[in-house]
Amino acid sequence: xxxxxxxxxxxxxxxxxxxxxxxxxxxxxxxxxxxxxxxxxxxxxxxxxxxxxxxxxxxxxxxxxxxxxxxxxxxxxxxxxxxxxxxxxxxxxxxxxxxxxxxxxxxxxxxxxxxxxxxxxxxxxxxxxxxxxxxxxxxxxxxxxxxxxxxxxxxxxxxxxxxxxxxxxxxxxxxxxxxxxxxxxxxxxxxxxxxxxxxxxxxxxxxxxxxxxxxxxxxxxxxxxxxxxxxxxxxxxxxxxxxxxxxxxxxxxxxxxxxxxxxxxxxxxxxxxxxxxxxxxxxxxxxxxxxxxxxxxxxxxxxxxxxxxxxxxxxxxxxxxxxxxxxxxxxxxxxxxxxxxxxxxxxxxxxxxxxxxxxxxxxxxxxxxxxxxxxxxxxxxxxxxxxxxxxxxxxxxxxxxxxxxxxxxxxxxxxxxxxxxxxxxxxxxxxxxxxx
Numbered sequence: 005x006x007x008x009x010x011x012x013x014x015x016x017x018x019x020x021x022x023x024x025x026x027x028x029x030x031x032x033x034x035x036x037x038x039x040x041x042x043x044x045x046x047x048x049x050x051x052x053x054x055x056x057x058x059x060x061x062x063x064x065x066x067x068x069x070x071x072x073x074x075x076x077x078x079x080x081x082x083x084x085x086x087x088x089x090x091x092x093x094x095x096x097x098x099x100x101x102x103x104x105x106x107x108x109x110x111x112x113x114x115x116x117x118x119x120x121x122x123x124x125x126x127x128x129x130x131x132x133x134x135x136x137x138x139x140x141x142x143x144x145x146x147x148x149x150x151x152x153x154x155x156x157x158x159x160x161x162x163x164x165x166x167x168x169x170x171x172x173x174x175x176x177x178x179x180x181x182x183x184x185x186x187x188x189x190x191x192x193x194x195x196x197x198x199x200x201x202x203x204x205x206x207x208x209x210x211x212x213x214x215x216x217x218x219x220x221x222x223x224x225x226x227x228x229x230x231x232x233x234x235x236x237x238x239x240x241x242x243x244x245x246x247x248x249x250x251x252x253x254x255x256x257x258x259x260x261x262x263x264x265x266x267x268x269x270x271x272x273x274x275x276x277x278x279x280x281x282x283x284x285x286x287x288x289x290x291x292x293x294x295x296x297x298x299x300x301x302x303x304x305x306x307x308x309x310x311x312x313x314x315x316x317x318x319x320x321x322x323x324x325x326x327x328x329x330x331x332x333x334x335x336x337x338x339x340x341x342x343x344x345x346x347x348x349x350x351x352x353x354x355x356x357x358x359x360x361x362x363x364x365x366x367x368x369x370x371x372x373x374x375x376x377x378x379x380x381x382x383x384x385x386x387x388x389x390x391x392x393x394x395x396x397x398x399x400x401x402x403x404x405x406x407x408x409x410x411x412x413x414x415x416x417x418x419x420x421x422x423x424x425x426x427x428x429x430x431x432x433x434x435x436x437x438x439x440x
Contacts (some may be wrong), residue, residue: 008214009049009278016273022085023270026070027052027059027095030087033073034096039137042130043100050214051099053274054186057203058091060271061194061264077383080392090145090193097142098186101149104134105156112160113231147189155182163232172245175234176215183211202262206275209259213252213279220245220286246287253279366398 013021031052035043059069071088075081108131110118117123135153142149155178162175187207191199219234220242226233235245257276265271284290369377374396381395394401 007049008210008217008282009053009274010282011049011274011278015277020270020273023056026085027055027087027092029073029076029079029084030092031055031095031099033086034088034092035100038093038096038141039100039134043096043134043137046096046099046103046134048099048103051095051102053210054095054098054190055087055091056270056274057187057190058089058094058193059087060267061191061196061199062091063195063266091190093141094145094147094186094189094193097138097145097147097149098152100134100138101142101152102182104131104138105152107131108156145189145193147186151185152182155179163234163237166237168237169239170237172216172219172234172238172240172248173212175238176212179215180208180211183214184208196264199263202259206256206259206263209252209255210275210279213249213256213282216245216249216252217282217286220249242287246283249283249287250280250290253283366393368397369395371396 011024016024028047028049032044032047035046062069069087069089069091070085073084073086075083107118107127110116111124111127111131114124118127135149139149159175159178162178166175184204184207187210188200188204191197191203215234222231223233223235223242225231227236234240235242253276256279260268260272260275263271368374377395381392392401393399
């Protein structure tokens, strides 16, 4: 359950992005409060789905599900509203237990630094402590992490006893059981016992999807290193693995339709859309989606390219809408100027490099002050993780993670191939999970 869900900010509306970050920061702070600073390293995107599910099912009549957190370097030293309560605590306990299992697997496989004896000894001590801590915090919200640890122990036994050519679904069963139990318990915390069965099914399929995607991503590296891989051991080719993954995504969508939710937008986006994008990252886009995009990129039957390109006339030849050449401004008008405004006089300097009328250019810092501010921002992660003012020019810039961490690809390609009816995470274009 690490790294399957990777929502890009360009696919989230402002409200959903704020909610997503609230759950991410809430998980991190719950790990710190319940288990110490080191436990914050177990923060992961997939684990916070537990917190999202609990809040989405609960009847929220007040602000008890949120609290204001103090400044954090990863937020540019700004405060934020973060998730709290039993959902965040359950997500923290599950994430810590799964992190313990993952570290134990690395130690047993002697991966990288874990092959060194001093590192392995320290890692085993950390896993034992995390097992105790996760069990204690989970019991406080009525969940037994023994289900997760028992599934992890069965995983090793299944791998060692798997007959040649056995079904790959035998290998994914422990992961399915663990995620199913965690998903189902969110219904108990939210007071929606009727949701337990469909959430257990969604969790089972999510666990299968996570295991298969991890195996498909690591197959080449495992073959090169001589490590055990479930797809290779069972003789499952990539086409069959892709079919199982896409079936799991479809099953998750069907299960979510039976779940009674107070606010389903973020849950739907994460479990119905981001899971499909995870499959596409590993196996490539589905054939029907590629055909749909190709069809919509060309001219329509009546010869008009507007409907096929979502209003971008330059995309009729297969161009991405954002690659279209910019519109030329009328004479005497600067690019981007409101056409209702009067044109600028000819003696006013215009064009690239000139500041618009009324805007005062930022005053740059000198070398010494700029270096001092740069060092401070680097030490607090502001240069990497968030939008910031340039330490020298004071111009507004995106962080390195924001510039290079986006995998949205053609998220604005207009297509109507979504299987969802009445998709309520839509916010801005025909592609139901895009808000660009």
